[in-house]
Amino acid sequence: MVHGHLGDFLLVKCFFFLALMRPTDPTRHDKHIKWQYRRTLFTMGLDQYESGDTIDTGTLPTLERFTAEHR
Numbered sequence: 359m360v361h362g363h364l365g366d367f368l369l370v371k372c373f374f375f376l377a378l379m380r381p382t383d384p385t386r387h388d389k390h391i392k393w394q395y396r397r398t399l400f401t402m403g404l405d406q407y408e409s410g411d412t413i414d415t416g417t418l419p420t421l422e423r424f425t426a427e428h429r
Contacts, residue, residue, distance in 0.1 A: 366403075366413045373400035395424045 377400040381389035399418055406413045419427075 366407055366411060369413055369415075370400070370403045370407045373403045376400070391425050391428060392421070394428065395419075395421055398424065 373396065376396040377393075379396070380393055383389065402418055403413050406417075
């Protein structure tokens with residue numbers, strides 16, 4: 359039987375691996391912003407999953423909003 363929260367678990371796992379992909383070129387600010395965004399998605403997703411086994415993707419920031427807030 360497949361667990362009802364498997365999709366949420368896999369989403370957190372995906373965010374984890376994306377967060378590991380740190381850019382190596384320090385001059386590429388756009389790449390670093392995307393990496394910070396992926397790390398934020400991971401921590402937010404993990405917090406939500408740990409507190410209730412579900413992830414409300416509607417609460418996650420868009421890349422555009424995240425970038426505007428971190429300039």
